[in-house]
Amino acid sequence: MGIEVDEFGDGCARLSMEVRPDMLNGAGWLQGGVYVALADEAIALALYTLLGEDERIATIDEHTSFIKGVNAGRITATGRVVRKGRRVAFADGEVRNAADDALLTRTSTSFAVIEG
Numbered sequence: 001m002g003i004e005v006d007e008f009g010d011g012c013a014r015l016s017m018e019v020r021p022d023m024l025n026g027a028g029w030l031q032g033g034v035y036v037a038l039a040d041e042a043i044a045l046a047l048y049t050l051l052g053e054d055e056r057i058a059t060i061d062e063h064t065s066f067i068k069g070v071n072a073g074r075i076t077a078t079g080r081v082v083r084k085g086r087r088v089a090f091a092d093g094e095v096r097n098a099a100d101d102a103l104l105t106r107t108s109t110s111f112a113v114i115e116g
Contacts, residue, residue: 001034003041011081013045016098018074029069036064039093039107042079047091047111050084057089057111064107074098089113 001023006014017038025031040062047057076098082090093107 001037003038005045006076008045009049011046011050011084013042013049013079014076015042015045015079016074016076019070019072024071029071030075032064032066035066035075035095035105036062036107038075038077039064039079039095039105040109042077043091043093043107043109044079046079046081046093047084047089050081050089051113054115056114058114060088060110060112062107062109064105066105068097068102068104070097070104075104084113087113 001017003015003017006016019030023030023034075095077093077095079091079093082092089111091109094103095105096103
């Protein structure tokens, strides 16, 4: 997908990518799964910055609200851990248009934290 890691650490991450014509749906807008994939990657990277060496994660739930469409240009996703417990972690993400900072999607997630 051409995702670039802009920054990550301390429970946060920011990724970005260029919207390509082959990513558009039949109506000419960025296909929804691309937004979700980009946000999911940012959220997971943010969470990985807080995991111990013996911990891994598995998605429990993920919900994305689609707010505004885009069909060209650069988009940016941010991920932020809301709370990481011993067994469950909660994190949020947003995808924005890099040109005007318009909010495109908002994602909320929960993950199982697995030891071993």
